[in-house]
Amino acid sequence: MASQAARQPVRSAAAAAQGAATPFFPVASSPAGPVPATVKPPSSHWYTGRPTLASTLTALERAATDSRAHLFRQGLLPSLAASIAHDAEFHAVLPHPRQRRWKPAKDMAAYLRTGAQLKSSQYKRLTSSLAHLEGLLPYARVADSLAAEAADGLARPPALVTDPVAVATGRAAQGRAAERDDADAAAAAAGGERGLAPQLEQLLAHFQQPAAVSATGVAVERVVGKARRLGSQDEHQRTYAVGRRKESGARVWIVPAAASSSGTSSEGAAGRDAPAPLGRVLVNTRPLPDYFTQQPHRTAVVLPLSLTSSLGAFNVFAIVKGGGSAAQADAVAMGIARALAEWERCEVEAGRRDEAAVSWRDILKRADLIERDPRVVERKKTGQVKARKKFTWVKRCEVVRCLQEERGW
Known part of the structure; x- marks a missing residue:
């Protein structure tokens, strides 16, 4: 009887709602105001990653x-x-x-x-x-x-x-x-x-790269490929170029050994019969063997001269800063390679040298000495010993550490 009495008000309320003239809407879902329009995405790719x-x-x-x-x-x-x-x-x-x-x-x-x-x-x-x-x-x-x-x-x-x-x-x-x-x-x-x-x-x-502008606001034409100059040459035939590797930067000047010694050679027969002088390589005003004490570094420095068969034909002066010995050797080698390629180009343009079928620039570029090596040292990772090395995990040490934490040792 008690359950029937409890259900009686519910039945009467439901019957009253069915016989009402106006439909019943809950308060939370009542359409009292205007329904806001759903904003559509600008394209069908809106829900993609990019x-x-x-x-x-x-x-x-x-x-x-x-x-x-x-x-x-x-x-x-x-x-x-x-x-x-x-x-x-x-x-x-x-x-x-x-x-x-x-x-x-x-x-x-x-x-x-x-x-x-x-x-x-x-x-x-x-x-x-x-x-x-x-x-x-x-x-x-x-x-x-x-x-x-x-x-x-x-x-x-x-x-x-x-x-x-x-x-x-x-x-x-x-x-x-x-x-x-x-x-x-x-x-x-x-x-x-x-x-x-x-x-x-x-x-x-819209997707084209804008024109380069100099510091004075004048548009500068971009030169790419073989038309790009790798260095510069002054009136004394001193060719200048720059080389870089990691944190090292080198400024290199090369001068033909015969041209640099022409002013000091004698005019007599003894001067004409003397053999051609050999060029020297100075790095930070020091001879090459004194500055780079290891043989692989010295070999890397003179590699551009060896590839172009011009070893001893140029006096090389280099100023290098930053980095270690290996990086400095690679930076000097890159500067020498660029200077040699620019010197040959200037000689061909001046008419003092015939253009070869395979230029020095092609030879040095094939040896990866013209462009900068973008590789750098990988940084150390957090939670690791080094960049790739992980900490050694021993099962017994882990068990001992857990026991110490539980027992408060």
């Missing part, structure tokens, strides 16, 4: 697909998957355009706002997509010229996303109207729609 990078790669691939489809309709590519390398139809007459330098990985990560450094595979995939679009530029210029003459709709170029990073990060909403107005004004001034080549140029300009 959404900006994924969206940018997708936009670049879509731009490449649309561009190749347009070039295929114009008859400039035999198929949509045709290569634009040596088997392309216009490869012999179109210039090779891949001369742009892209932003380095660190600057590219800051531009993409990834929040972390780009992996080598990610940076390589991004630059490969950009290089592929750059290879389509000559074909796009030809397609624009053909589209200007044709009047059918098939010649109309596709509309590409010229700033995929702004679209991926949501920054395109503010500047999209202004960008569209500028594009329309430029197209109207040109007398037609925007061509494919200007769109590709604008797209690639």
